[in-house]
Amino acid sequence: MPFSILFLASRKAGTTPEAFKAHYENTHIPLLKQLAGASFPQSHTRHYIHRAEGQAHVLLGTQGDFDYDVVVELTFADQEAFKAFTAATHSGDNGAKITADEEQFLDRSKSRAVILGSTEVTKA
Numbered sequence: 001m002p003f004s005i006l007f008l009a010s011r012k013a014g015t016t017p018e019a020f021k022a023h024y025e026n027t028h029i030p031l032l033k034q035l036a037g038a039s040f041p042q043s044h045t046r047h048y049i050h051r052a053e054g055q056a057h058v059l060l061g062t063q064g065d066f067d068y069d070v071v072v073e074l075t076f077a078d079q080e081a082f083k084a085f086t087a088a089t090h091s092g093d094n095g096a097k098i099t100a101d102e103e104q105f106l107d108r109s110k111s112r113a114v115i116l117g118s119t120e121v122t123k124a
Contacts, residue, residue, distance in 0.1 A: 001078060002042075002075055002076065002077065002078070003075070003076045003077070003078050003079045003081065003082050003115070004073055004074065004075045004076070004115070004116040004119070005073070005074045005076075005082065005113055005114070005115060005116065006071065006072070006073055006113065006114050006115075006116050007071075007072040007073075007074065007111070007112070007113045008068040008070070008071055008072075008110075008111065008112045008113070009068060009069060009070050009072065009106055009110075009111050010067055010068045010069050010106065010107045010110035010111070011069045011105060011106065011107065012103075012104070012105055012106055012107050013107065015105055017048070017049075017051050017054075017069060019105070020069055020070075020105055021048055021070075023104060023105040024046065024070065024105065025046075027101065027104075027105075028101055028102070028105070029044065031097065031098070031101055032044075032089060032098070035088060035089050035094045035097065035098065036085055036088045036089050037088065039081065039084040039085040039087075039088045039089075040085065041074040041075055041076050041081075041082075041085060042075050042076060042077060042081075043073070043074070043075045044072065044073075044074050045072065045073045045074075045075075046070050046071075046072050047070065047071045047072075047073075048069065048070050049066055049068065049069050049070065049071075051069075067110060068110065068112070073116070
């Protein structure tokens with residue numbers, strides 16, 4: 001049974017949305033893949049919040065509701081695969097490398113994550 005995590009991340013103060021995305025895509029993801037090896041998720045999907053002049057294009061709610069810059073969904077084969085990924089990327093030297101990289105572009109104090117339940121999809 002697939003096991004999915006939803007992660008909300010915010011950029012570090014002084015980091016533009018473009019620089020945030022560039023670091024995430026070109027530095028952080030390759031580092032995660034290298035350190036995780038075979039335990040990298042089946043999928044690691046990133047949805048970046050569209051912003052103009054620093055403001056989210058809010059359709060419902062307020063700017064304050066969108067203090068994060070990316071919504072990430074990580075999907076694993078099962079919970080054991082998630083545990084293997086976490087062990088590979090968040091302990092010992094690897095954990096220190098991930099933390100050091102995240103401190104370059106993330107405001108880690110604003111990061112949030114939750115385990116997702118069932119997924120329902122309606123197509124045209």
